[in-house]
Amino acid sequence: MSFRKVVRQSKFRHVFGQPVKNDQCYEDIRVSRVTWDSTFCAVNPKFLAVIVEASGGGAFLVLPLSKTGRIDKAYPTVCGHTGPVLDIDWCPHNDEVIASGSEDCTVMVWQIPENGLASPLTEPVVVLEGHTKRVGIVTWHPTARNVLLSAGCDNVVLIWNVGTAEELYRLDSLHPDLIYNVSWSRNGSLFCSACKDKSVRIIDPRRGTLVAERERAHEGARPMRAIFLADGKVFTTGFSRMSERQLALWDPENLEEPMALQELDSSNGALLPFYDPDTSMVYVCGKGDSSIRYFEITDEPPYIHFLNTFTSKEPQRGMGSMPKRGLEVSKCEIARFYKLHERKCEPIVMTVPRKSDLFQDDLYPDTAGPEAALEAEEWVSGRDANPILISLREAYVPSKQRDLKVSRRNVLSDSRPAAAPSSARPGASTSTASAHTAAPIGSLTGAGEAGKLEEVMQELRALRALVKEQGERIGRLEEQLGRVENGDA
Structure with a gap:
């Protein structure tokens, strides 16, 4: 037997996780008890957002990162939904804009004041209505400004232009069952999804077509997850027929067999994967577990290399992950997670031990910055672009955020090119546009x-x-x- 796997060289072999001290936790947060497999937590370099228990509707808490310690019961929340909030996601191009999906079948987009909430926020910037059942997934496009994807229990994926409050694409025939999760590719040209029918699909949203599909990616009946990696491969978590938890790596060019398949254990919590494209590391957190396992993905077999496990005493109810530009580079911090307990949120810092105080180039390649590479209209017209990268050498300094402005423009000034017939919204807006534009041409x-x-x-x-x-x-x-x-x- 070769010892190559045992002594494989990697600068991430000694990554270790450490919870912060008690006074840096967020105490007395009543984390939502709703039965839904989302992360319940979203974080960016300015704010921490946590879905909380709320009577008579749905709410989530938005805290400035510095507001640690005990959170007063009367602390204001974002509370415009009439049903429980199921998912939240910060806009990658504006640290003060957050989207939420709810059991009330709507998606709402909120502008958080620069210094946090001083009073309850009940008025969203825009309400997006198009789903007929609860909305369990919201995720922003990685490179195009104001493009938001939502997926509901009606098995429909909708893609919105938040800046104009219009529905760009309705994908209602690609998923025959409940959608567990959706993940955009690095440049946002495709997304992959995991579905209750046990299939993993790769979809081109602008054409409304299925690019690739793998049936029975994981044989078990419990929830799966699928995420795109930076090189276009797909990483999945799920369950075997014998209810063993599994990880797998797939090449979209050939989905017949996984490139790698690993069995972890026989716990029953859904595995939530968090991916860092800069280090090619995947952190896997099980709902109800008390550990975070981390792996490095490489081009050499066995492709998925186990690195280590962070273990604590308390089980996690949810988890948030800080974008790279929000980390402390001077402490060689390569990831920071926000672990939800029943009544608190505990940051966990992942560090690579280094003796030098100098900036570590190998740990911090240029990373995705907050600037959008494309406008929504450019993306709709068929353009793609990778994220605009920034250097962390000078440590990230946030730029001044611009407010989200929604202009419900007249169709006559709509510069959006017509979508392919299969993916265009069949509703009234398309016919209205054609009626308006036909008249002047006819005259x-x-x-x-x-x-x-x-x-x-x-x-x-x-x-x-x-x-x-x-x-x-x-x-x-x-x-x-x-x-x-x-x-x-």
């Missing part, structure tokens, strides 16, 4: 029709260019104003 009959049409198109292009230019100018002025307010100028 341009007679002599010089083509010339007039070209004239109108030229004017429209000039107006669009002007609007774009003015938008950029407003952005620059806002930035200048922010610098003046902060005393930087």
Whole structure:
């Protein structure tokens, strides 16, 4: 037998997890008891959000990261839903915007004040209505601004442009059963999903087509999860026929057999995977477990390499993961989790021990920053882009956030290209748009029709260019104003 696996070289072999001291925990939080396999927790470099128990509706708590210690029972919540909140997700391009999905069948998008909540927040920036059953999944597009995906117990996936409050794509025929989770690819051109019918699917949302499907990815009846890795492979967690918990790695080009399949144990909690594309590490947390296992994914067999386990005494009710730009690079922190107990939230810091105080280039390659690579309209038109990367060498300094503004624009000014017939929304908005746009074209009959049409198109292009230019100018002025307010100028 070769000892290669035992002594495999990796800078992450000695990663260790450590809970923070008690005074840095968030105490007296009544974590939601709703029976749904979401993480119940979302975190970014400014705020911690936790779904909590609420009478007569649904609510979640949003705390500035510095607000540790005991949280007063009267602390204001985000409480606009009429049914329990099932999932929350921070916008990757604006640290003050969060989306929530609820049993009341709606998706709501909220703007959190810069310094946190001073009073209960009941008015969302926008309400997105399109599901007929409870909404259990909300997840933002990784690179396009204001694009949000939601999935409900009606087995429908909807993709929204939050900036205009419109439904971009309705995918209602690809999942025959309950959707357990959805994960975008690195550039957001595809997403993968895990479904109750035991299938893992890779879907092109703009075409509304199934790119690849693996039936019975895990044989067991309990919930599965599927996530995209940065290189396009798919990592899944699930259960075997004998109820053993499993991990698997799949190549989308050939889903016949997994590249790797590992059995973990026979606990019954769903395994929630958290992926770090910078280090190619996957952290696996079981709901109801008291441990976090972590693995490194490589290009060499056996592909999934077990590194270590962080174990504590208390079982976890949910878990949040800090984006890389929110970590303390000076302490060689490569991940930070926010573990939900029954009545508190406990940060757990993952560190690589290093003797040097210098910046560790190998631990911190450039990572996804908060700037969107595309506008929603560009993504809809067929463009793709990888995340815009930032260096952590100077330690991340947050930029001034701009408020989310929703403009419910008239269809005449809608520059969105028509979607493929299979994926376009069959509802009223499409027919309205065609009726509105058909009228002016129909009236341009007679002599010089083509010339007039070209004239109108030229004017429209000039107006669009002007609007774009003015938008950029407003952005620059806002930035200048922010610098003046902060005393930087």
